[in-house]
Amino acid sequence: MFDAIDSMRANASPDLYVASSMTIAEHLVPVWLSVLRTSRPTLHVGLRVTNSQDVQRLVLEGHADIGLIETPSLDSRLEARVIAHDRLAVVVAPSHPWASRTAPLRPDDLAAAQLIVREPGSGTREALDRWLASRAPTEPLLELGSNSAVKGAVKAGAGPAVLSVLAVRDDLRSEQLVEVEVEEIDLNRPLLAVWPRGRGLDEPSTALLSIASQHRHECGP
Structure with a gap:
Protein backbone atom coordinates (compact mmCIF):
# COMPACT_ATOMS: atom_id res chain seq x y z
CA MET A 1 0.00 0.00 0.00
CA ASP A 86 1.88 46.31 -18.50
CA ARG A 87 0.60 49.71 -17.43
CA LEU A 88 -0.72 50.79 -14.05
CA ALA A 89 -3.79 53.01 -13.86
CA VAL A 90 -5.23 55.28 -11.20
CA VAL A 91 -8.88 54.26 -10.86
CA VAL A 92 -11.83 55.62 -8.90
CA ALA A 93 -15.56 55.01 -8.60
CA PRO A 94 -17.74 57.09 -10.96
CA SER A 95 -18.99 59.04 -7.92
CA HIS A 96 -15.48 60.08 -6.83
CA PRO A 97 -14.53 63.76 -7.41
CA TRP A 98 -11.54 62.72 -9.53
CA ALA A 99 -13.85 60.97 -12.01
CA SER A 100 -15.04 64.31 -13.39
CA ARG A 101 -11.60 65.93 -13.67
CA THR A 102 -10.80 67.55 -17.01
CA ALA A 103 -7.08 68.02 -16.27
CA PRO A 104 -4.53 65.30 -15.43
CA LEU A 105 -3.87 64.60 -11.78
CA ARG A 106 -0.61 65.97 -10.43
CA PRO A 107 1.78 63.48 -8.78
CA ASP A 108 1.66 65.51 -5.56
CA ASP A 109 -2.14 65.13 -5.48
CA LEU A 110 -1.77 61.37 -5.88
CA ALA A 111 0.84 61.24 -3.11
CA ALA A 112 -1.39 63.29 -0.79
CA ALA A 113 -4.41 61.01 -1.29
CA GLN A 114 -5.24 58.09 0.98
CA LEU A 115 -5.05 55.24 -1.48
CA ILE A 116 -6.33 51.68 -1.38
CA VAL A 117 -3.23 49.60 -2.06
CA ARG A 118 -2.01 46.03 -2.38
CA GLU A 119 -0.03 44.43 0.42
CA PRO A 120 3.76 44.87 0.85
CA GLY A 121 5.56 42.41 -1.44
CA SER A 122 3.15 43.00 -4.30
CA GLY A 123 4.79 44.22 -7.52
CA THR A 124 2.01 46.77 -8.00
CA ARG A 125 2.53 48.13 -4.50
CA GLU A 126 6.29 48.30 -4.92
CA ALA A 127 6.05 50.18 -8.22
CA LEU A 128 3.66 52.68 -6.66
CA ASP A 129 5.88 53.17 -3.60
CA ARG A 130 8.89 53.82 -5.83
CA TRP A 131 7.08 56.40 -7.94
CA LEU A 132 5.84 58.31 -4.90
CA ALA A 133 8.86 57.87 -2.62
CA SER A 134 10.25 61.34 -3.30
CA ARG A 135 6.90 63.00 -2.58
CA ALA A 136 6.31 61.89 1.03
CA PRO A 137 3.12 59.91 0.32
CA THR A 138 0.25 59.77 2.79
CA GLU A 139 -0.31 56.51 4.68
CA PRO A 140 -2.63 54.16 2.71
CA LEU A 141 -6.30 54.06 3.58
CA LEU A 142 -6.43 50.27 3.18
CA GLU A 143 -3.92 47.49 2.42
CA LEU A 144 -5.60 44.51 0.75
CA GLY A 145 -4.26 41.17 -0.43
CA SER A 146 -5.78 40.87 -3.89
CA ASN A 147 -6.71 42.91 -6.94
CA SER A 148 -10.34 41.88 -6.52
CA ALA A 149 -10.45 43.17 -2.95
CA VAL A 150 -8.92 46.49 -3.99
CA LYS A 151 -11.39 46.87 -6.86
CA GLY A 152 -14.30 46.06 -4.57
CA ALA A 153 -13.28 48.77 -2.12
CA VAL A 154 -12.86 51.32 -4.91
CA LYS A 155 -16.27 50.49 -6.39
CA ALA A 156 -17.81 50.90 -2.94
CA GLY A 157 -16.49 54.46 -2.88
CA ALA A 158 -13.79 53.99 -0.25
CA GLY A 159 -11.15 55.80 -2.29
CA PRO A 160 -8.81 55.68 -5.30
CA ALA A 161 -6.36 52.90 -6.13
CA VAL A 162 -3.55 52.12 -8.54
CA LEU A 163 -3.91 48.77 -10.33
CA SER A 164 -2.77 47.03 -13.48
CA VAL A 165 -4.82 47.78 -16.58
CA LEU A 166 -5.03 43.99 -16.97
CA ALA A 167 -6.97 43.82 -13.70
CA VAL A 168 -9.36 46.71 -14.37
CA ARG A 169 -9.95 46.76 -18.15
CA ASP A 170 -13.36 45.07 -17.95
CA ASP A 171 -14.42 47.41 -15.16
CA LEU A 172 -13.33 50.42 -17.23
CA ARG A 173 -15.27 49.18 -20.25
CA SER A 174 -18.40 48.66 -18.16
CA GLU A 175 -17.86 52.08 -16.53
CA GLN A 176 -17.86 50.61 -13.04
CA LEU A 177 -14.47 52.29 -12.64
CA VAL A 178 -13.02 55.45 -14.14
CA GLU A 179 -9.35 55.91 -15.01
CA VAL A 180 -7.75 59.17 -13.94
CA GLU A 181 -4.86 60.46 -16.02
CA VAL A 182 -1.69 61.41 -14.12
CA GLU A 183 0.93 63.79 -15.46
CA GLU A 184 4.72 63.32 -15.28
CA ILE A 185 4.70 59.73 -13.96
CA ASP A 186 5.41 56.89 -16.39
CA LEU A 187 3.06 54.13 -15.27
CA ASN A 188 4.39 51.52 -17.72
CA ARG A 189 6.31 48.52 -16.41
Missing part, protein backbone atom coordinates in the same frame (compact mmCIF):
# COMPACT_ATOMS: atom_id res chain seq x y z
CA PHE A 2 2.81 2.43 0.91
CA ASP A 3 4.59 1.60 -2.35
CA ALA A 4 1.38 2.40 -4.25
CA ILE A 5 0.96 5.72 -2.42
CA ASP A 6 4.58 6.66 -3.14
CA SER A 7 4.05 5.78 -6.78
CA MET A 8 0.96 8.00 -7.03
CA ARG A 9 2.79 10.87 -5.37
CA ALA A 10 5.66 10.50 -7.82
CA ASN A 11 3.30 10.46 -10.78
CA ALA A 12 1.53 13.57 -9.49
CA SER A 13 4.73 15.63 -9.25
CA PRO A 14 4.63 18.50 -11.77
CA ASP A 15 6.95 18.37 -14.77
CA LEU A 16 6.93 22.17 -14.63
CA TYR A 17 6.39 24.16 -11.45
CA VAL A 18 5.55 27.82 -12.05
CA ALA A 19 5.29 30.52 -9.39
CA SER A 20 3.45 33.62 -10.56
CA SER A 21 2.40 36.99 -9.23
CA MET A 22 -1.34 37.47 -8.95
CA THR A 23 -1.92 39.85 -11.86
CA ILE A 24 0.02 37.70 -14.33
CA ALA A 25 -1.56 34.49 -13.03
CA GLU A 26 -5.10 35.82 -13.33
CA HIS A 27 -4.88 37.48 -16.72
CA LEU A 28 -2.04 35.98 -18.80
CA VAL A 29 -0.98 32.57 -17.49
CA PRO A 30 -4.27 30.74 -18.30
CA VAL A 31 -3.81 31.40 -22.03
CA TRP A 32 -0.14 30.45 -21.97
CA LEU A 33 -0.77 27.20 -20.10
CA SER A 34 -3.69 26.32 -22.37
CA VAL A 35 -1.43 26.59 -25.42
CA LEU A 36 1.32 24.67 -23.65
CA ARG A 37 -1.10 21.93 -22.69
CA THR A 38 -2.33 21.65 -26.30
CA SER A 39 1.19 21.14 -27.61
CA ARG A 40 2.25 18.88 -24.73
CA PRO A 41 -0.86 17.03 -23.49
CA THR A 42 1.10 14.80 -21.09
CA LEU A 43 2.91 17.68 -19.40
CA HIS A 44 1.82 18.21 -15.79
CA VAL A 45 2.11 21.83 -14.66
CA GLY A 46 1.90 23.07 -11.07
CA LEU A 47 1.11 26.74 -10.46
CA ARG A 48 1.63 28.68 -7.23
CA VAL A 49 0.06 32.16 -7.10
CA THR A 50 1.49 34.68 -4.63
CA ASN A 51 3.01 38.16 -4.65
CA SER A 52 6.16 39.03 -6.62
CA GLN A 53 8.43 39.01 -3.57
CA ASP A 54 7.39 35.49 -2.60
CA VAL A 55 7.71 34.32 -6.22
CA GLN A 56 11.39 35.25 -6.18
CA ARG A 57 11.89 33.44 -2.89
CA LEU A 58 10.21 30.27 -4.20
CA VAL A 59 12.43 30.24 -7.27
CA LEU A 60 15.62 30.82 -5.27
CA GLU A 61 14.69 28.08 -2.79
CA GLY A 62 14.08 25.61 -5.60
CA HIS A 63 10.33 25.32 -5.08
CA ALA A 64 9.58 26.59 -8.61
CA ASP A 65 11.33 26.06 -11.93
CA ILE A 66 10.45 29.52 -13.16
CA GLY A 67 8.83 32.63 -11.72
CA LEU A 68 6.65 35.33 -13.29
CA ILE A 69 6.83 38.70 -11.56
CA GLU A 70 5.85 42.36 -11.96
CA THR A 71 8.13 43.99 -9.40
CA PRO A 72 10.79 46.57 -10.28
CA SER A 73 13.10 45.08 -7.59
CA LEU A 74 14.89 42.01 -8.90
CA ASP A 75 17.04 39.82 -6.65
CA SER A 76 20.62 39.87 -8.00
CA ARG A 77 20.73 36.07 -7.80
CA LEU A 78 18.11 35.78 -10.52
CA GLU A 79 18.23 35.94 -14.30
CA ALA A 80 15.31 37.75 -15.93
CA ARG A 81 13.63 38.09 -19.30
CA VAL A 82 10.87 40.51 -20.26
CA ILE A 83 7.79 38.54 -21.27
CA ALA A 84 5.23 41.34 -21.58
CA HIS A 85 4.55 44.97 -20.79
CA PRO A 190 7.77 45.25 -17.74
CA LEU A 191 6.56 41.83 -16.65
CA LEU A 192 9.42 39.39 -16.09
CA ALA A 193 10.21 35.70 -16.10
CA VAL A 194 12.93 34.81 -13.57
CA TRP A 195 15.09 31.81 -12.73
CA PRO A 196 18.30 31.23 -10.70
CA ARG A 197 21.39 32.90 -12.15
CA GLY A 198 23.80 30.41 -13.69
CA ARG A 199 21.17 27.71 -14.11
CA GLY A 200 19.83 27.11 -17.58
CA LEU A 201 16.12 26.73 -18.22
CA ASP A 202 14.75 23.24 -18.71
CA GLU A 203 12.75 22.37 -21.81
CA PRO A 204 9.24 22.92 -20.34
CA SER A 205 10.26 26.34 -18.99
CA THR A 206 11.75 27.30 -22.36
CA ALA A 207 8.54 26.19 -24.08
CA LEU A 208 6.44 28.32 -21.73
CA LEU A 209 8.58 31.41 -22.40
CA SER A 210 8.34 30.79 -26.14
CA ILE A 211 4.54 30.70 -25.89
CA ALA A 212 4.50 33.85 -23.76
CA SER A 213 6.61 35.57 -26.42
CA GLN A 214 4.29 34.46 -29.21
CA HIS A 215 1.27 35.70 -27.26
CA ARG A 216 3.07 38.81 -26.07
CA HIS A 217 0.74 41.24 -24.32
CA GLU A 218 1.39 44.95 -24.40
CA CYS A 219 -0.61 47.33 -22.19
CA GLY A 220 0.82 50.64 -23.27
CA PRO A 221 -0.82 54.06 -22.95
Whole structure:
Protein backbone atom coordinates (compact mmCIF):
# COMPACT_ATOMS: atom_id res chain seq x y z
CA MET A 1 0.00 0.00 0.00
CA PHE A 2 2.81 2.43 0.91
CA ASP A 3 4.59 1.60 -2.35
CA ALA A 4 1.38 2.40 -4.25
CA ILE A 5 0.96 5.72 -2.42
CA ASP A 6 4.58 6.66 -3.14
CA SER A 7 4.05 5.78 -6.78
CA MET A 8 0.96 8.00 -7.03
CA ARG A 9 2.79 10.87 -5.37
CA ALA A 10 5.66 10.50 -7.82
CA ASN A 11 3.30 10.46 -10.78
CA ALA A 12 1.53 13.57 -9.49
CA SER A 13 4.73 15.63 -9.25
CA PRO A 14 4.63 18.50 -11.77
CA ASP A 15 6.95 18.37 -14.77
CA LEU A 16 6.93 22.17 -14.63
CA TYR A 17 6.39 24.16 -11.45
CA VAL A 18 5.55 27.82 -12.05
CA ALA A 19 5.29 30.52 -9.39
CA SER A 20 3.45 33.62 -10.56
CA SER A 21 2.40 36.99 -9.23
CA MET A 22 -1.34 37.47 -8.95
CA THR A 23 -1.92 39.85 -11.86
CA ILE A 24 0.02 37.70 -14.33
CA ALA A 25 -1.56 34.49 -13.03
CA GLU A 26 -5.10 35.82 -13.33
CA HIS A 27 -4.88 37.48 -16.72
CA LEU A 28 -2.04 35.98 -18.80
CA VAL A 29 -0.98 32.57 -17.49
CA PRO A 30 -4.27 30.74 -18.30
CA VAL A 31 -3.81 31.40 -22.03
CA TRP A 32 -0.14 30.45 -21.97
CA LEU A 33 -0.77 27.20 -20.10
CA SER A 34 -3.69 26.32 -22.37
CA VAL A 35 -1.43 26.59 -25.42
CA LEU A 36 1.32 24.67 -23.65
CA ARG A 37 -1.10 21.93 -22.69
CA THR A 38 -2.33 21.65 -26.30
CA SER A 39 1.19 21.14 -27.61
CA ARG A 40 2.25 18.88 -24.73
CA PRO A 41 -0.86 17.03 -23.49
CA THR A 42 1.10 14.80 -21.09
CA LEU A 43 2.91 17.68 -19.40
CA HIS A 44 1.82 18.21 -15.79
CA VAL A 45 2.11 21.83 -14.66
CA GLY A 46 1.90 23.07 -11.07
CA LEU A 47 1.11 26.74 -10.46
CA ARG A 48 1.63 28.68 -7.23
CA VAL A 49 0.06 32.16 -7.10
CA THR A 50 1.49 34.68 -4.63
CA ASN A 51 3.01 38.16 -4.65
CA SER A 52 6.16 39.03 -6.62
CA GLN A 53 8.43 39.01 -3.57
CA ASP A 54 7.39 35.49 -2.60
CA VAL A 55 7.71 34.32 -6.22
CA GLN A 56 11.39 35.25 -6.18
CA ARG A 57 11.89 33.44 -2.89
CA LEU A 58 10.21 30.27 -4.20
CA VAL A 59 12.43 30.24 -7.27
CA LEU A 60 15.62 30.82 -5.27
CA GLU A 61 14.69 28.08 -2.79
CA GLY A 62 14.08 25.61 -5.60
CA HIS A 63 10.33 25.32 -5.08
CA ALA A 64 9.58 26.59 -8.61
CA ASP A 65 11.33 26.06 -11.93
CA ILE A 66 10.45 29.52 -13.16
CA GLY A 67 8.83 32.63 -11.72
CA LEU A 68 6.65 35.33 -13.29
CA ILE A 69 6.83 38.70 -11.56
CA GLU A 70 5.85 42.36 -11.96
CA THR A 71 8.13 43.99 -9.40
CA PRO A 72 10.79 46.57 -10.28
CA SER A 73 13.10 45.08 -7.59
CA LEU A 74 14.89 42.01 -8.90
CA ASP A 75 17.04 39.82 -6.65
CA SER A 76 20.62 39.87 -8.00
CA ARG A 77 20.73 36.07 -7.80
CA LEU A 78 18.11 35.78 -10.52
CA GLU A 79 18.23 35.94 -14.30
CA ALA A 80 15.31 37.75 -15.93
CA ARG A 81 13.63 38.09 -19.30
CA VAL A 82 10.87 40.51 -20.26
CA ILE A 83 7.79 38.54 -21.27
CA ALA A 84 5.23 41.34 -21.58
CA HIS A 85 4.55 44.97 -20.79
CA ASP A 86 1.88 46.31 -18.50
CA ARG A 87 0.60 49.71 -17.43
CA LEU A 88 -0.72 50.79 -14.05
CA ALA A 89 -3.79 53.01 -13.86
CA VAL A 90 -5.23 55.28 -11.20
CA VAL A 91 -8.88 54.26 -10.86
CA VAL A 92 -11.83 55.62 -8.90
CA ALA A 93 -15.56 55.01 -8.60
CA PRO A 94 -17.74 57.09 -10.96
CA SER A 95 -18.99 59.04 -7.92
CA HIS A 96 -15.48 60.08 -6.83
CA PRO A 97 -14.53 63.76 -7.41
CA TRP A 98 -11.54 62.72 -9.53
CA ALA A 99 -13.85 60.97 -12.01
CA SER A 100 -15.04 64.31 -13.39
CA ARG A 101 -11.60 65.93 -13.67
CA THR A 102 -10.80 67.55 -17.01
CA ALA A 103 -7.08 68.02 -16.27
CA PRO A 104 -4.53 65.30 -15.43
CA LEU A 105 -3.87 64.60 -11.78
CA ARG A 106 -0.61 65.97 -10.43
CA PRO A 107 1.78 63.48 -8.78
CA ASP A 108 1.66 65.51 -5.56
CA ASP A 109 -2.14 65.13 -5.48
CA LEU A 110 -1.77 61.37 -5.88
CA ALA A 111 0.84 61.24 -3.11
CA ALA A 112 -1.39 63.29 -0.79
CA ALA A 113 -4.41 61.01 -1.29
CA GLN A 114 -5.24 58.09 0.98
CA LEU A 115 -5.05 55.24 -1.48
CA ILE A 116 -6.33 51.68 -1.38
CA VAL A 117 -3.23 49.60 -2.06
CA ARG A 118 -2.01 46.03 -2.38
CA GLU A 119 -0.03 44.43 0.42
CA PRO A 120 3.76 44.87 0.85
CA GLY A 121 5.56 42.41 -1.44
CA SER A 122 3.15 43.00 -4.30
CA GLY A 123 4.79 44.22 -7.52
CA THR A 124 2.01 46.77 -8.00
CA ARG A 125 2.53 48.13 -4.50
CA GLU A 126 6.29 48.30 -4.92
CA ALA A 127 6.05 50.18 -8.22
CA LEU A 128 3.66 52.68 -6.66
CA ASP A 129 5.88 53.17 -3.60
CA ARG A 130 8.89 53.82 -5.83
CA TRP A 131 7.08 56.40 -7.94
CA LEU A 132 5.84 58.31 -4.90
CA ALA A 133 8.86 57.87 -2.62
CA SER A 134 10.25 61.34 -3.30
CA ARG A 135 6.90 63.00 -2.58
CA ALA A 136 6.31 61.89 1.03
CA PRO A 137 3.12 59.91 0.32
CA THR A 138 0.25 59.77 2.79
CA GLU A 139 -0.31 56.51 4.68
CA PRO A 140 -2.63 54.16 2.71
CA LEU A 141 -6.30 54.06 3.58
CA LEU A 142 -6.43 50.27 3.18
CA GLU A 143 -3.92 47.49 2.42
CA LEU A 144 -5.60 44.51 0.75
CA GLY A 145 -4.26 41.17 -0.43
CA SER A 146 -5.78 40.87 -3.89
CA ASN A 147 -6.71 42.91 -6.94
CA SER A 148 -10.34 41.88 -6.52
CA ALA A 149 -10.45 43.17 -2.95
CA VAL A 150 -8.92 46.49 -3.99
CA LYS A 151 -11.39 46.87 -6.86
CA GLY A 152 -14.30 46.06 -4.57
CA ALA A 153 -13.28 48.77 -2.12
CA VAL A 154 -12.86 51.32 -4.91
CA LYS A 155 -16.27 50.49 -6.39
CA ALA A 156 -17.81 50.90 -2.94
CA GLY A 157 -16.49 54.46 -2.88
CA ALA A 158 -13.79 53.99 -0.25
CA GLY A 159 -11.15 55.80 -2.29
CA PRO A 160 -8.81 55.68 -5.30
CA ALA A 161 -6.36 52.90 -6.13
CA VAL A 162 -3.55 52.12 -8.54
CA LEU A 163 -3.91 48.77 -10.33
CA SER A 164 -2.77 47.03 -13.48
CA VAL A 165 -4.82 47.78 -16.58
CA LEU A 166 -5.03 43.99 -16.97
CA ALA A 167 -6.97 43.82 -13.70
CA VAL A 168 -9.36 46.71 -14.37
CA ARG A 169 -9.95 46.76 -18.15
CA ASP A 170 -13.36 45.07 -17.95
CA ASP A 171 -14.42 47.41 -15.16
CA LEU A 172 -13.33 50.42 -17.23
CA ARG A 173 -15.27 49.18 -20.25
CA SER A 174 -18.40 48.66 -18.16
CA GLU A 175 -17.86 52.08 -16.53
CA GLN A 176 -17.86 50.61 -13.04
CA LEU A 177 -14.47 52.29 -12.64
CA VAL A 178 -13.02 55.45 -14.14
CA GLU A 179 -9.35 55.91 -15.01
CA VAL A 180 -7.75 59.17 -13.94
CA GLU A 181 -4.86 60.46 -16.02
CA VAL A 182 -1.69 61.41 -14.12
CA GLU A 183 0.93 63.79 -15.46
CA GLU A 184 4.72 63.32 -15.28
CA ILE A 185 4.70 59.73 -13.96
CA ASP A 186 5.41 56.89 -16.39
CA LEU A 187 3.06 54.13 -15.27
CA ASN A 188 4.39 51.52 -17.72
CA ARG A 189 6.31 48.52 -16.41
CA PRO A 190 7.77 45.25 -17.74
CA LEU A 191 6.56 41.83 -16.65
CA LEU A 192 9.42 39.39 -16.09
CA ALA A 193 10.21 35.70 -16.10
CA VAL A 194 12.93 34.81 -13.57
CA TRP A 195 15.09 31.81 -12.73
CA PRO A 196 18.30 31.23 -10.70
CA ARG A 197 21.39 32.90 -12.15
CA GLY A 198 23.80 30.41 -13.69
CA ARG A 199 21.17 27.71 -14.11
CA GLY A 200 19.83 27.11 -17.58
CA LEU A 201 16.12 26.73 -18.22
CA ASP A 202 14.75 23.24 -18.71
CA GLU A 203 12.75 22.37 -21.81
CA PRO A 204 9.24 22.92 -20.34
CA SER A 205 10.26 26.34 -18.99
CA THR A 206 11.75 27.30 -22.36
CA ALA A 207 8.54 26.19 -24.08
CA LEU A 208 6.44 28.32 -21.73
CA LEU A 209 8.58 31.41 -22.40
CA SER A 210 8.34 30.79 -26.14
CA ILE A 211 4.54 30.70 -25.89
CA ALA A 212 4.50 33.85 -23.76
CA SER A 213 6.61 35.57 -26.42
CA GLN A 214 4.29 34.46 -29.21
CA HIS A 215 1.27 35.70 -27.26
CA ARG A 216 3.07 38.81 -26.07
CA HIS A 217 0.74 41.24 -24.32
CA GLU A 218 1.39 44.95 -24.40
CA CYS A 219 -0.61 47.33 -22.19
CA GLY A 220 0.82 50.64 -23.27
CA PRO A 221 -0.82 54.06 -22.95
